[in-house]
Amino acid sequence: MNELGSPLETFREEARELLEQLEQHLMQLEEDPADHDSIDGAFRALHTIKGSGNMFDLDDLVGFTHIVEAVFVRVRDGKLPVSRELIDLSLQARDHISLLLTATESGTLDTEVAERSRLLSVAFEEYLDAETSAVSGGVAGKQNSEAPKDSEHESEGECTYRIEFTPAADSFLTGANPLLILNELAELGTILKIGYCEAIPDLKEIEPEYCYLRWVILLTTDQGENAVRDVFIFVEGSAEIKIDVIDEADPLIGESGYKRLGEILVDRGEINPKDLESAVSSKSYIGELLVKKGFVSEEQINSALQEQNYVRDIRENRRTVETSTTIKVKVEKLDELVNLVGEFVTMHAGIAMVAERKNDQDFRAAAEQMEGLIRQVRDLSIELHMVPVEILFSGYRRLVRDLSEDLSKQVQLKLEGTETELDKNVIDSLKDPLLHIIRNSIDHGIESPEVRTKKGKPPTGTLRLSAYYSGASVVIQVVDDGAGMDVERIRQKGIERGVIDSSDRYSEQDILQLIFAPGFSTNEEATNVSGRGVGMDVVRRNIEAIGGSIRIQTEKDVGTTLSIRIPLTLAIVDGLLSRIGDSLYLINLSYIVECLDLKDVRTAGNGGDMIDFRGEIVPFLDLRRYFGVEGAAAEHPQLVVVAIEEKKIGLVVDALLDKYQSVIKSLGKIYERVEGISGAIILGDGKPALMLDVDRLVKVTRDEVKK
Amino acid sequence: MMRTEFDTTKKPAQLDIEGEMSFATVSDLHAALLTACDEVEELVVSLDKVTGIDAAGLQLLFAVCRYAEKSKKTVRVVPGAAAERIDRILEFSGLTAPVCLAGDIAQ
Numbered sequence: 060m061n062e063l064g065s066p067l068e069t070f071r072e073e074a075r076e077l078l079e080q081l082e083q084h085l086m087q088l089e090e091d092p093a094d095h096d097s098i099d100g101a102f103r104a105l106h107t108i109k110g111s112g113n114m115f116d117l118d119d120l121v122g123f124t125h126i127v128e129a130v131f132v133r134v135r136d137g138k139l140p141v142s143r144e145l146i147d148l149s150l151q152a153r154d155h156i157s158l159l160l161t162a163t164e165s166g167t168l169d170t171e172v173a174e175r176s177r178l179l180s181v182a183f184e185e186y187l188d189a190e191t192s193a194v195s196g197g198v199a200g201k202q203n204s205e206a207p208k209d210s211e212h213e214s215e216g217e218c219t220y221r222i223e224f225t226p227a228a229d230s231f232l233t234g235a236n237p238l239l240i241l242n243e244l245a246e247l248g249t250i251l252k253i254g255y256c257e258a259i260p261d262l263k264e265i266e267p268e269y270c271y272l273r274w275v276i277l278l279t280t281d282q283g284e285n286a287v288r289d290v291f292i293f294v295e296g297s298a299e300i301k302i303d304v305i306d307e308a309d310p311l312i313g314e315s316g317y318k319r320l321g322e323i324l325v326d327r328g329e330i331n332p333k334d335l336e337s338a339v340s341s342k343s344y345i346g347e348l349l350v351k352k353g354f355v356s357e358e359q360i361n362s363a364l365q366e367q368n369y370v371r372d373i374r375e376n377r378r379t380v381e382t383s384t385t386i387k388v389k390v391e392k393l394d395e396l397v398n399l400v401g402e403f404v405t406m407h408a409g410i411a412m413v414a415e416r417k418n419d420q421d422f423r424a425a426a427e428q429m430e431g432l433i434r435q436v437r438d439l440s441i442e443l444h445m446v447p448v449e450i451l452f453s454g455y456r457r458l459v460r461d462l463s464e465d466l467s468k469q470v471q472l473k474l475e476g477t478e479t480e481l482d483k484n485v486i487d488s489l490k491d492p493l494l495h496i497i498r499n500s501i502d503h504g505i506e507s508p509e510v511r512t513k514k515g516k517p518p519t520g521t522l523r524l525s526a527y528y529s530g531a532s533v534v535i536q537v538v539d540d541g542a543g544m545d546v547e548r549i550r551q552k553g554i555e556r557g558v559i560d561s562s563d564r565y566s567e568q569d570i571l572q573l574i575f576a577p578g579f580s581t582n583e584e585a586t587n588v589s590g591r592g593v594g595m596d597v598v599r600r601n602i603e604a605i606g607g608s609i610r611i612q613t614e615k616d617v618g619t620t621l622s623i624r625i626p627l628t629l630a631i632v633d634g635l636l637s638r639i640g641d642s643l644y645l646i647n648l649s650y651i652v653e654c655l656d657l658k659d660v661r662t663a664g665n666g667g668d669m670i671d672f673r674g675e676i677v678p679f680l681d682l683r684r685y686f687g688v689e690g691a692a693a694e695h696p697q698l699v700v701v702a703i704e705e706k707k708i709g710l711v712v713d714a715l716l717d718k719y720q721s722v723i724k725s726l727g728k729i730y731e732r733v734e735g736i737s738g739a740i741i742l743g744d745g746k747p748a749l750m751l752d753v754d755r756l757v758k759v760t761r762d763e764v765k766k
Numbered sequence: 767m768m769r770t771e772f773d774t775t776k777k778p779a780q781l782d783i784e785g786e787m788s789f790a791t792v793s794d795l796h797a798a799l800l801t802a803c804d805e806v807e808e809l810v811v812s813l814d815k816v817t818g819i820d821a822a823g824l825q826l827l828f829a830v831c832r833y834a835e836k837s838k839k840t841v842r843v844v845p846g847a848a849a850e851r852i853d854r855i856l857e858f859s860g861l862t863a864p865v866c867l868a869g870d871i872a873q
Contacts, residue, residue, distance in 0.1 A: 252860030
């Protein structure tokens with residue numbers, strides 16, 4: 060069974076990924092129209108979609124993509140500037156190619172889509188003059204074109220050059236040592252030097268101070284043609300130098316073969332095609348035959364054979380490297396792996412418990428060794444699941460662009476910390492909440508250019524998406540430099556709706572948190588984008604569902620920052636197992652500051668509801684009382700000091716048991732509304748334990764103190 | 767820098783080259799080789815004491831071998847202790863060793 064489906068399905072998947080890349084390149088080009096990497100990237104994406112689509116006879120898709128690609132050939136060649144209009148049109152084309160891809164699933168193209176193809180094609184054709192159409196009329200750009208121009212190979216990307224180098228006869232006399240040039244070329248990449256000595260006369264005739272040697276050099280480098288030419292800078296006036304690209308890393312050239320011997324010789328101008336044809340017709344070994352007929356020397360044949368082998372090897376290596384460094388794995392498979400590792404962790408905990416109970420030294424040693432191995436497997440499986448937040452962030456570039464256009468606003472999006480990695484599942488869960496927050500920021504936060512100018516702000520607003528690590532969490536921030544939230548208005552609305560009373564015991568943060576209440580909106584008019592009061596409660600619920608929390612900071616006319624704190628991974632947590640009554644609870648280790656015997660801690664505050672923790676007055680929560688656990692209190696209760704963003708509280712439990720590593724399972728219906736519990740685990744001996752929602756407990760405890 | 771010693775008492779006659787075979791010495795070396803080739807019918811050119819060789823020196827070796835191929839005389843170039851050095855420069859230049867450059871002086 061093919062895990063990745065049929066070849067056509069694989070093509071669709073890859074084409075969709077390429078369309079994502081195309082969109083990113085287009086967005087980048089809009090910011091920096093001269094960005095050559097993005098121009099090349101956009102071209103390559105189109106080129107690959109077209110080329111691969113061709114293999115499946117997807118004529119509609121190939122035909123349309125070809126026209127768009129032809130325009131990008133002009134852009135790449137510097138014949139067409141990147142304009143806002145071209146980006147607009149190209150983004151539409153990108154969406155349309157996506158539609159055409161979807162249409163390949165049913166195999167039919169409805170008339171509306173066909174008409175759209177036609178209209179967009181007409182628009183693109185306007186960017187093409189007759190000459191360009193002719194140039195790109197072939198199938199696949201560069202690979203069919205003649206000797207490439209200098210500018211085509213200036214950018215990165217591996218190319219193999221054939222350099223024919225004949226030093227001037229007096230090069231020894233002038234101090235231009237050809238071996239130094241060979242040495243310099245070798246520093247640029249992989250090299251094959253084929254020296255020719257056929258011009259060296261015999262001892263009687265030689266002028267020993269003259270140079271008779273020449274070389275054909277095959278150089279594979281990503282340094283670009285200019286770097287190659289620079290090597291010859293001091294001899295270019297005297298030596299004969301010919302540089303040709305004979306091979307380049309083109310995604311469509313999958314085969315590892317190369318030109319035939321005769322073709323290489325014709326390419327080099329060492330034989331004319333007519334002679335080649337006459338030799339080929341006698342159906343013998345071509346090399347021997349050409350030498351026998353006196354068309355070329357043995358040295359020339361050997362050199363051509365070396366070129367053939369060299370390029371074949373380079374291609375084969377490239378293919379091997381490409382196939383061996385990455386493989387595609389379905390996310391579901393990775394999920395399954397992480398789950399199994401989780402089960403493995405649980406099972407090990409059981410084994411360790413039995414080993415402990417039996418008090419068998421060997422058994423315990425084996426269990427300990429196993430723990431080390433499991434930790435490595437666990438870390439690796441989690442690592443496999445991590446992806447950079449760039450994947451998430453870059454998807455919003457188009458949204459910001461289109462939305463600001465719809466709302467007649469000017470917004471620039473800045474991305475920071477895009478290399479920060481998060482669990483793929485966390486990323487997926489964040490997609491919608493972030494989308495909603497960004498929409499709100501543009502719709503309600505960032506002002507129109509006119510209003511901004513009146514306020515003395517630049518007409519273009521800035522929306523910043525950033526990510527950074529903070530302990531075992533990642534913080535994602537959405538920052539805008541817009542109007543900020545009107546805290547007083549939110550407070551009034553809260554009072555009107557009876558969510559809060561009119562007393563002044565609510566902090567600004569308390570009031571701001573009201574925007575996450577269901578149906579809460581201060582907007583008089585709902586827009587197409589936001590303002591209906593639907594969404595922010597869902598945003599908070601989604602974020603809390605992945606163990607995250609959300610905070611707001613805002614300042615009038617300066618802007619708003621929404622900070623989302625989420626765990627690095629959802630899969631497995633390291634926790635401290637504690638007991639209250641007969642029940643067991645797990646506290647995430649990443650939140651724990653210190654564990655203390657309660658009797659060693661001095662209480663503070665009027666009602667004795669605070670503790671003096673190393674000079675800091677910190678509220679505490681007796682979990683036995685909080686969860687309503689019956690029975691006598693422990694003789695020596697323990698205090699676990701936890702902190703979220705520097706906000707500390709103490710949690711009082713009956714006893715602390717051990718560190719425990721576990722997979723968190725979601726709670727059933729019975730527990731889902733219990734505040735302070737975020738999940739459950741099954742211990743090695745089959746007993747359940749509840750995962751404490753530390754974030755919530757910190758909030759509840761500190762709120763209580765305020766009251 | 768470079769010295770040659772031509773010993774006709776040996777059979778075959780032997781031209782020992784000592785020092786560098788480089789652009790700076792190829793003119794003198796060329797003259798010595800021509801003299802030796804003219805004087806005897808059978809010649810061994812020993813590179814045993816060669817301490818360095820560049821492209822101009824290498825070229826001259828090819829010219830000797832070419833002469834050996836063309837003329838009716840027997841000329842052999844024996845690298846001796848310089849074999850590794852000569853191999854290195856041949857490899858670096860992408861050239862194949864000429865036919866007459868082979869074997870040991872004892873052969």
